[in-house]
Amino acid sequence: MRRWFAFALCLLFVSMTAHPAASQDLKIAAVVNDDIITVIDLLVRTRVAMVASHVPDTVENRQRLSGLVLRSLIDEHLKTQAAKSQGVTVEEADVTARLNALAQQNNITLEEFKKRLAASGILIDSLADQFRADIAWQVVVRKRFRNAATVSRKDIDDELAQIKENEGKPEYLVGEIFLPVYAPSDSAAVEATGKDLMSQLEQGANFNDLAQQFSQSPTASTGGILGWLRADQLDAGMRNAVTAMTKGQITGPIQTSGGYSILTLLDQRIAASDQVDEKAVADRLTTQRLDTLARGYLSDLRTQAFVDIRQ
Incomplete structure:
Protein backbone atom coordinates (compact mmCIF):
# COMPACT_ATOMS: atom_id res chain seq x y z
CA MET A 1 0.00 0.00 0.00
CA ARG A 2 2.81 2.44 0.89
CA ARG A 3 4.54 1.69 -2.44
CA TRP A 4 1.29 2.31 -4.31
CA PHE A 5 0.82 5.55 -2.39
CA ALA A 6 4.30 6.80 -3.29
CA PHE A 7 3.63 5.94 -6.94
CA ALA A 8 0.32 7.82 -6.80
CA LEU A 9 2.07 10.88 -5.37
CA CYS A 10 4.55 10.77 -8.25
CA LEU A 11 1.70 10.65 -10.76
CA LEU A 12 0.03 13.56 -9.00
CA PHE A 13 3.23 15.60 -9.14
CA VAL A 14 3.66 14.88 -12.85
CA SER A 15 0.05 15.87 -13.50
CA MET A 16 0.46 19.11 -11.55
CA THR A 17 3.66 19.93 -13.43
CA ALA A 18 1.99 19.31 -16.77
CA HIS A 19 -1.02 21.43 -15.83
CA PRO A 20 0.20 24.47 -13.83
CA ALA A 21 -3.30 25.94 -13.60
CA ALA A 22 -4.43 22.95 -11.57
CA SER A 23 -1.31 22.82 -9.39
CA GLN A 24 -2.56 25.33 -6.83
CA ASP A 25 -5.85 23.46 -6.29
CA LEU A 26 -4.02 20.11 -6.01
CA LYS A 27 -1.19 21.38 -3.80
CA ILE A 28 -0.89 19.14 -0.77
CA ALA A 29 -1.73 20.66 2.61
CA ALA A 30 -1.11 17.47 4.59
CA VAL A 31 -0.60 13.73 4.24
CA VAL A 32 -2.30 11.42 6.75
CA ASN A 33 -1.03 7.86 6.38
CA ASP A 34 -2.22 7.00 2.84
CA ASP A 35 -4.62 9.96 2.51
CA ILE A 36 -3.97 13.38 0.99
CA ILE A 37 -5.55 16.64 2.14
CA THR A 38 -5.23 19.21 -0.63
CA VAL A 39 -5.16 22.97 -0.28
CA ILE A 40 -8.56 23.13 -1.96
CA ASP A 41 -9.90 20.64 0.65
CA LEU A 42 -8.63 22.97 3.35
CA LEU A 43 -10.07 26.09 1.72
CA VAL A 44 -13.49 24.49 1.23
CA ARG A 45 -13.67 23.12 4.77
CA THR A 46 -12.55 26.45 6.24
CA ARG A 47 -15.35 28.16 4.37
CA VAL A 48 -17.85 25.51 5.50
CA ALA A 49 -16.76 25.97 9.11
CA MET A 50 -17.16 29.76 8.93
CA VAL A 51 -20.59 29.58 7.30
CA ALA A 52 -21.85 26.89 9.70
CA SER A 53 -20.55 28.77 12.75
CA HIS A 54 -21.61 32.21 11.45
CA VAL A 55 -18.07 33.61 11.53
CA PRO A 56 -17.61 36.51 9.06
CA ASP A 57 -15.74 35.37 5.94
CA THR A 58 -12.75 37.68 6.03
CA VAL A 59 -9.12 37.11 5.04
CA GLU A 60 -8.08 37.56 8.68
CA ASN A 61 -10.61 34.99 9.93
CA ARG A 62 -9.64 32.50 7.23
CA GLN A 63 -5.98 32.82 8.23
CA ARG A 64 -6.82 32.50 11.92
CA LEU A 65 -8.98 29.41 11.53
CA SER A 66 -7.22 27.52 8.73
CA GLY A 67 -4.72 25.91 11.11
CA LEU A 68 -7.49 24.63 13.36
CA VAL A 69 -9.50 23.42 10.38
CA LEU A 70 -6.45 21.51 9.11
CA ARG A 71 -6.05 19.84 12.52
CA SER A 72 -9.73 18.90 12.38
CA LEU A 73 -9.35 17.47 8.88
CA ILE A 74 -6.37 15.39 9.98
CA ASP A 75 -8.34 14.00 12.91
CA GLU A 76 -11.30 13.39 10.60
CA HIS A 77 -9.12 11.30 8.29
CA LEU A 78 -7.78 9.32 11.25
CA LYS A 79 -11.33 8.64 12.42
CA THR A 80 -12.44 7.60 8.95
CA GLN A 81 -9.43 5.32 8.54
CA ALA A 82 -10.15 3.67 11.91
CA ALA A 83 -13.78 3.14 10.91
CA LYS A 84 -12.80 1.67 7.56
CA SER A 85 -10.27 -0.70 9.12
CA GLN A 86 -12.97 -1.95 11.48
CA GLY A 87 -15.62 -2.37 8.80
CA VAL A 88 -17.85 0.42 10.12
CA THR A 89 -20.30 1.94 7.65
CA VAL A 90 -22.69 4.86 8.05
CA GLU A 91 -26.33 4.96 7.00
CA GLU A 92 -27.07 7.98 4.82
CA ALA A 93 -30.29 8.47 6.78
CA ASP A 94 -28.17 9.23 9.86
CA VAL A 95 -26.16 11.83 7.92
CA THR A 96 -29.35 13.43 6.61
CA ALA A 97 -30.75 13.54 10.13
CA ARG A 98 -27.68 15.48 11.32
CA LEU A 99 -27.99 17.89 8.39
CA ASN A 100 -31.68 18.39 9.15
CA ALA A 101 -30.89 19.10 12.80
CA LEU A 102 -28.34 21.74 11.79
CA ALA A 103 -30.83 23.35 9.41
CA GLN A 104 -33.45 23.43 12.17
CA GLN A 105 -30.98 25.16 14.49
CA ASN A 106 -30.86 27.91 11.86
CA ASN A 107 -34.68 27.93 11.65
CA ILE A 108 -34.72 26.88 8.00
CA THR A 109 -35.47 23.73 6.03
CA LEU A 110 -32.74 21.47 4.72
CA GLU A 111 -33.40 22.63 1.16
CA GLU A 112 -33.11 26.26 2.24
CA PHE A 113 -29.90 25.38 4.07
CA LYS A 114 -28.49 23.77 0.90
CA LYS A 115 -29.34 26.93 -1.06
CA ARG A 116 -27.71 29.12 1.56
CA LEU A 117 -24.53 27.05 1.38
CA ALA A 118 -24.62 27.06 -2.42
CA ALA A 119 -24.94 30.85 -2.39
CA SER A 120 -21.67 30.88 -0.44
CA GLY A 121 -20.06 28.61 -3.03
CA ILE A 122 -20.30 25.47 -0.86
CA LEU A 123 -21.77 22.09 -1.70
CA ILE A 124 -23.52 20.43 1.22
CA ASP A 125 -21.46 17.30 0.47
CA SER A 126 -18.55 18.90 2.34
CA LEU A 127 -20.62 19.19 5.50
CA ALA A 128 -22.07 15.71 4.96
CA ASP A 129 -18.55 14.24 4.84
CA GLN A 130 -17.78 15.85 8.17
CA PHE A 131 -20.91 14.41 9.78
CA ARG A 132 -20.29 11.01 8.19
CA ALA A 133 -16.84 10.82 9.77
CA ASP A 134 -18.20 11.91 13.15
CA ILE A 135 -21.00 9.32 13.12
CA ALA A 136 -18.58 6.57 12.07
CA TRP A 137 -16.24 7.56 14.89
CA GLN A 138 -19.05 7.34 17.45
CA VAL A 139 -19.77 3.78 16.27
CA VAL A 140 -16.05 2.89 16.47
CA VAL A 141 -15.79 4.24 20.01
CA ARG A 142 -18.93 2.44 21.21
CA LYS A 143 -17.79 -0.87 19.69
CA ARG A 144 -14.21 -0.62 20.88
CA PHE A 145 -14.96 0.50 24.43
CA ARG A 146 -18.33 -1.14 25.04
CA ASN A 147 -16.98 -3.24 27.93
CA ALA A 148 -14.64 -0.62 29.37
CA ALA A 149 -17.46 1.95 29.55
CA THR A 150 -20.01 -0.43 31.10
CA VAL A 151 -21.59 1.05 34.20
CA SER A 152 -22.23 -1.39 37.06
Whole structure:
Protein backbone atom coordinates (compact mmCIF):
# COMPACT_ATOMS: atom_id res chain seq x y z
CA MET A 1 0.00 0.00 0.00
CA ARG A 2 2.81 2.44 0.89
CA ARG A 3 4.54 1.69 -2.44
CA TRP A 4 1.29 2.31 -4.31
CA PHE A 5 0.82 5.55 -2.39
CA ALA A 6 4.30 6.80 -3.29
CA PHE A 7 3.63 5.94 -6.94
CA ALA A 8 0.32 7.82 -6.80
CA LEU A 9 2.07 10.88 -5.37
CA CYS A 10 4.55 10.77 -8.25
CA LEU A 11 1.70 10.65 -10.76
CA LEU A 12 0.03 13.56 -9.00
CA PHE A 13 3.23 15.60 -9.14
CA VAL A 14 3.66 14.88 -12.85
CA SER A 15 0.05 15.87 -13.50
CA MET A 16 0.46 19.11 -11.55
CA THR A 17 3.66 19.93 -13.43
CA ALA A 18 1.99 19.31 -16.77
CA HIS A 19 -1.02 21.43 -15.83
CA PRO A 20 0.20 24.47 -13.83
CA ALA A 21 -3.30 25.94 -13.60
CA ALA A 22 -4.43 22.95 -11.57
CA SER A 23 -1.31 22.82 -9.39
CA GLN A 24 -2.56 25.33 -6.83
CA ASP A 25 -5.85 23.46 -6.29
CA LEU A 26 -4.02 20.11 -6.01
CA LYS A 27 -1.19 21.38 -3.80
CA ILE A 28 -0.89 19.14 -0.77
CA ALA A 29 -1.73 20.66 2.61
CA ALA A 30 -1.11 17.47 4.59
CA VAL A 31 -0.60 13.73 4.24
CA VAL A 32 -2.30 11.42 6.75
CA ASN A 33 -1.03 7.86 6.38
CA ASP A 34 -2.22 7.00 2.84
CA ASP A 35 -4.62 9.96 2.51
CA ILE A 36 -3.97 13.38 0.99
CA ILE A 37 -5.55 16.64 2.14
CA THR A 38 -5.23 19.21 -0.63
CA VAL A 39 -5.16 22.97 -0.28
CA ILE A 40 -8.56 23.13 -1.96
CA ASP A 41 -9.90 20.64 0.65
CA LEU A 42 -8.63 22.97 3.35
CA LEU A 43 -10.07 26.09 1.72
CA VAL A 44 -13.49 24.49 1.23
CA ARG A 45 -13.67 23.12 4.77
CA THR A 46 -12.55 26.45 6.24
CA ARG A 47 -15.35 28.16 4.37
CA VAL A 48 -17.85 25.51 5.50
CA ALA A 49 -16.76 25.97 9.11
CA MET A 50 -17.16 29.76 8.93
CA VAL A 51 -20.59 29.58 7.30
CA ALA A 52 -21.85 26.89 9.70
CA SER A 53 -20.55 28.77 12.75
CA HIS A 54 -21.61 32.21 11.45
CA VAL A 55 -18.07 33.61 11.53
CA PRO A 56 -17.61 36.51 9.06
CA ASP A 57 -15.74 35.37 5.94
CA THR A 58 -12.75 37.68 6.03
CA VAL A 59 -9.12 37.11 5.04
CA GLU A 60 -8.08 37.56 8.68
CA ASN A 61 -10.61 34.99 9.93
CA ARG A 62 -9.64 32.50 7.23
CA GLN A 63 -5.98 32.82 8.23
CA ARG A 64 -6.82 32.50 11.92
CA LEU A 65 -8.98 29.41 11.53
CA SER A 66 -7.22 27.52 8.73
CA GLY A 67 -4.72 25.91 11.11
CA LEU A 68 -7.49 24.63 13.36
CA VAL A 69 -9.50 23.42 10.38
CA LEU A 70 -6.45 21.51 9.11
CA ARG A 71 -6.05 19.84 12.52
CA SER A 72 -9.73 18.90 12.38
CA LEU A 73 -9.35 17.47 8.88
CA ILE A 74 -6.37 15.39 9.98
CA ASP A 75 -8.34 14.00 12.91
CA GLU A 76 -11.30 13.39 10.60
CA HIS A 77 -9.12 11.30 8.29
CA LEU A 78 -7.78 9.32 11.25
CA LYS A 79 -11.33 8.64 12.42
CA THR A 80 -12.44 7.60 8.95
CA GLN A 81 -9.43 5.32 8.54
CA ALA A 82 -10.15 3.67 11.91
CA ALA A 83 -13.78 3.14 10.91
CA LYS A 84 -12.80 1.67 7.56
CA SER A 85 -10.27 -0.70 9.12
CA GLN A 86 -12.97 -1.95 11.48
CA GLY A 87 -15.62 -2.37 8.80
CA VAL A 88 -17.85 0.42 10.12
CA THR A 89 -20.30 1.94 7.65
CA VAL A 90 -22.69 4.86 8.05
CA GLU A 91 -26.33 4.96 7.00
CA GLU A 92 -27.07 7.98 4.82
CA ALA A 93 -30.29 8.47 6.78
CA ASP A 94 -28.17 9.23 9.86
CA VAL A 95 -26.16 11.83 7.92
CA THR A 96 -29.35 13.43 6.61
CA ALA A 97 -30.75 13.54 10.13
CA ARG A 98 -27.68 15.48 11.32
CA LEU A 99 -27.99 17.89 8.39
CA ASN A 100 -31.68 18.39 9.15
CA ALA A 101 -30.89 19.10 12.80
CA LEU A 102 -28.34 21.74 11.79
CA ALA A 103 -30.83 23.35 9.41
CA GLN A 104 -33.45 23.43 12.17
CA GLN A 105 -30.98 25.16 14.49
CA ASN A 106 -30.86 27.91 11.86
CA ASN A 107 -34.68 27.93 11.65
CA ILE A 108 -34.72 26.88 8.00
CA THR A 109 -35.47 23.73 6.03
CA LEU A 110 -32.74 21.47 4.72
CA GLU A 111 -33.40 22.63 1.16
CA GLU A 112 -33.11 26.26 2.24
CA PHE A 113 -29.90 25.38 4.07
CA LYS A 114 -28.49 23.77 0.90
CA LYS A 115 -29.34 26.93 -1.06
CA ARG A 116 -27.71 29.12 1.56
CA LEU A 117 -24.53 27.05 1.38
CA ALA A 118 -24.62 27.06 -2.42
CA ALA A 119 -24.94 30.85 -2.39
CA SER A 120 -21.67 30.88 -0.44
CA GLY A 121 -20.06 28.61 -3.03
CA ILE A 122 -20.30 25.47 -0.86
CA LEU A 123 -21.77 22.09 -1.70
CA ILE A 124 -23.52 20.43 1.22
CA ASP A 125 -21.46 17.30 0.47
CA SER A 126 -18.55 18.90 2.34
CA LEU A 127 -20.62 19.19 5.50
CA ALA A 128 -22.07 15.71 4.96
CA ASP A 129 -18.55 14.24 4.84
CA GLN A 130 -17.78 15.85 8.17
CA PHE A 131 -20.91 14.41 9.78
CA ARG A 132 -20.29 11.01 8.19
CA ALA A 133 -16.84 10.82 9.77
CA ASP A 134 -18.20 11.91 13.15
CA ILE A 135 -21.00 9.32 13.12
CA ALA A 136 -18.58 6.57 12.07
CA TRP A 137 -16.24 7.56 14.89
CA GLN A 138 -19.05 7.34 17.45
CA VAL A 139 -19.77 3.78 16.27
CA VAL A 140 -16.05 2.89 16.47
CA VAL A 141 -15.79 4.24 20.01
CA ARG A 142 -18.93 2.44 21.21
CA LYS A 143 -17.79 -0.87 19.69
CA ARG A 144 -14.21 -0.62 20.88
CA PHE A 145 -14.96 0.50 24.43
CA ARG A 146 -18.33 -1.14 25.04
CA ASN A 147 -16.98 -3.24 27.93
CA ALA A 148 -14.64 -0.62 29.37
CA ALA A 149 -17.46 1.95 29.55
CA THR A 150 -20.01 -0.43 31.10
CA VAL A 151 -21.59 1.05 34.20
CA SER A 152 -22.23 -1.39 37.06
CA ARG A 153 -24.88 -1.29 39.74
CA LYS A 154 -22.13 -0.34 42.20
CA ASP A 155 -21.08 2.57 39.98
CA ILE A 156 -24.64 3.89 39.99
CA ASP A 157 -25.04 3.39 43.74
CA ASP A 158 -21.73 5.17 44.40
CA GLU A 159 -22.83 8.09 42.23
CA LEU A 160 -26.23 8.24 43.94
CA ALA A 161 -24.43 8.36 47.29
CA GLN A 162 -22.28 11.24 45.99
CA ILE A 163 -25.39 13.07 44.84
CA LYS A 164 -26.96 12.62 48.28
CA GLU A 165 -23.79 13.77 50.01
CA ASN A 166 -23.59 16.88 47.81
CA GLU A 167 -27.25 17.85 48.16
CA GLY A 168 -27.52 21.61 48.60
CA LYS A 169 -24.22 22.30 46.86
CA PRO A 170 -23.87 24.01 43.46
CA GLU A 171 -24.09 22.16 40.14
CA TYR A 172 -22.90 23.67 36.87
CA LEU A 173 -24.19 23.27 33.31
CA VAL A 174 -20.97 23.59 31.34
CA GLY A 175 -20.14 23.90 27.65
CA GLU A 176 -16.67 23.08 26.33
CA ILE A 177 -14.64 23.54 23.15
CA PHE A 178 -11.80 21.05 23.51
CA LEU A 179 -8.55 21.33 21.54
CA PRO A 180 -6.20 18.36 22.03
CA VAL A 181 -2.43 18.55 22.38
CA TYR A 182 -0.82 15.45 20.88
CA ALA A 183 2.79 16.37 21.62
CA PRO A 184 4.41 18.89 24.02
CA SER A 185 5.85 20.75 21.04
CA ASP A 186 2.28 21.49 19.85
CA SER A 187 1.14 23.09 23.09
CA ALA A 188 1.92 26.72 22.22
CA ALA A 189 0.30 26.45 18.78
CA VAL A 190 -2.85 24.86 20.23
CA GLU A 191 -3.09 27.55 22.90
CA ALA A 192 -2.73 30.22 20.21
CA THR A 193 -5.54 28.57 18.23
CA GLY A 194 -7.69 28.63 21.35
CA LYS A 195 -7.03 32.35 21.68
CA ASP A 196 -8.14 32.84 18.07
CA LEU A 197 -11.41 31.03 18.82
CA MET A 198 -11.82 33.07 21.98
CA SER A 199 -11.49 36.26 19.95
CA GLN A 200 -14.29 35.04 17.66
CA LEU A 201 -16.51 34.45 20.69
CA GLU A 202 -15.69 37.91 22.03
CA GLN A 203 -16.80 39.32 18.68
CA GLY A 204 -20.18 37.61 19.02
CA ALA A 205 -19.73 34.14 17.49
CA ASN A 206 -22.10 31.50 18.88
CA PHE A 207 -20.45 29.09 21.32
CA ASN A 208 -22.49 26.03 20.30
CA ASP A 209 -21.81 26.65 16.59
CA LEU A 210 -18.06 26.93 17.16
CA ALA A 211 -18.09 23.82 19.36
CA GLN A 212 -19.83 21.79 16.64
CA GLN A 213 -17.25 22.83 14.08
CA PHE A 214 -14.02 22.95 16.06
CA SER A 215 -14.22 21.00 19.33
CA GLN A 216 -12.37 17.69 19.19
CA SER A 217 -14.56 15.98 21.77
CA PRO A 218 -17.54 13.63 21.35
CA THR A 219 -19.69 16.38 22.88
CA ALA A 220 -19.05 18.53 19.77
CA SER A 221 -22.14 17.06 18.07
CA THR A 222 -24.32 18.51 20.85
CA GLY A 223 -22.66 21.92 20.81
CA GLY A 224 -20.08 21.04 23.46
CA ILE A 225 -22.58 20.55 26.30
CA LEU A 226 -21.01 18.54 29.12
CA GLY A 227 -24.22 18.42 31.18
CA TRP A 228 -24.83 19.20 34.85
CA LEU A 229 -21.68 18.62 36.90
CA ARG A 230 -20.58 19.11 40.48
CA ALA A 231 -17.23 20.71 41.25
CA ASP A 232 -15.74 17.31 42.14
CA GLN A 233 -16.75 15.94 38.72
CA LEU A 234 -14.92 18.63 36.78
CA ASP A 235 -11.46 18.17 35.28
CA ALA A 236 -8.90 19.58 37.71
CA GLY A 237 -7.94 22.23 35.16
CA MET A 238 -11.55 23.34 34.81
CA ARG A 239 -12.64 23.35 38.45
CA ASN A 240 -11.33 26.73 39.63
CA ALA A 241 -12.43 28.45 36.41
CA VAL A 242 -15.98 27.07 36.39
CA THR A 243 -16.68 27.65 40.08
CA ALA A 244 -15.61 31.29 39.70
CA MET A 245 -17.70 31.95 36.56
CA THR A 246 -21.07 33.67 36.34
CA LYS A 247 -23.92 32.46 34.14
CA GLY A 248 -23.28 33.22 30.47
CA GLN A 249 -19.57 33.87 30.95
CA ILE A 250 -16.97 32.38 28.58
CA THR A 251 -13.35 31.82 29.53
CA GLY A 252 -10.25 30.22 28.09
CA PRO A 253 -8.26 28.74 26.70
CA ILE A 254 -7.27 26.98 29.89
CA GLN A 255 -5.03 23.92 30.11
CA THR A 256 -6.98 20.78 30.87
CA SER A 257 -6.31 17.05 30.71
CA GLY A 258 -4.97 16.33 27.22
CA GLY A 259 -5.20 19.82 25.76
CA TYR A 260 -6.84 23.23 26.09
CA SER A 261 -10.49 24.06 26.70
CA ILE A 262 -12.70 27.09 26.20
CA LEU A 263 -15.55 26.97 28.70
CA THR A 264 -18.92 28.58 29.12
CA LEU A 265 -21.22 28.43 32.14
CA LEU A 266 -24.71 27.96 30.75
CA ASP A 267 -26.53 27.71 34.08
CA GLN A 268 -26.13 26.95 37.75
CA ARG A 269 -28.41 25.32 40.32
CA ILE A 270 -28.45 23.79 43.78
CA ALA A 271 -28.17 20.01 43.73
CA ALA A 272 -31.20 18.02 44.90
CA SER A 273 -31.41 14.27 45.47
CA ASP A 274 -35.16 13.75 45.78
CA GLN A 275 -35.83 13.42 42.04
CA VAL A 276 -32.77 11.59 40.74
CA ASP A 277 -33.25 9.64 37.51
CA GLU A 278 -31.10 6.50 37.77
CA LYS A 279 -31.10 5.97 34.01
CA ALA A 280 -29.87 9.54 33.49
CA VAL A 281 -27.11 8.88 36.02
CA ALA A 282 -26.06 5.70 34.21
CA ASP A 283 -26.16 7.43 30.81
CA ARG A 284 -24.04 10.32 32.08
CA LEU A 285 -21.43 8.00 33.59
CA THR A 286 -21.26 6.02 30.34
CA THR A 287 -20.91 9.19 28.26
CA GLN A 288 -18.14 10.51 30.49
CA ARG A 289 -16.20 7.26 30.25
CA LEU A 290 -16.62 7.05 26.49
CA ASP A 291 -15.48 10.66 26.15
CA THR A 292 -12.28 9.99 28.11
CA LEU A 293 -11.57 6.75 26.24
CA ALA A 294 -12.28 8.35 22.84
CA ARG A 295 -9.91 11.22 23.53
CA GLY A 296 -7.17 8.79 24.49
CA TYR A 297 -7.78 6.57 21.46
CA LEU A 298 -7.65 9.50 19.02
CA SER A 299 -4.45 10.71 20.66
CA ASP A 300 -2.95 7.24 20.19
CA LEU A 301 -4.01 7.16 16.53
CA ARG A 302 -2.41 10.56 15.96
CA THR A 303 0.81 9.51 17.70
CA GLN A 304 1.07 6.30 15.66
CA ALA A 305 0.10 7.85 12.34
CA PHE A 306 2.31 9.22 9.58
CA VAL A 307 1.27 12.88 9.43
CA ASP A 308 3.13 15.33 7.20
CA ILE A 309 1.80 18.90 7.45
CA ARG A 310 2.93 21.05 4.53
CA GLN A 311 0.61 24.04 4.78
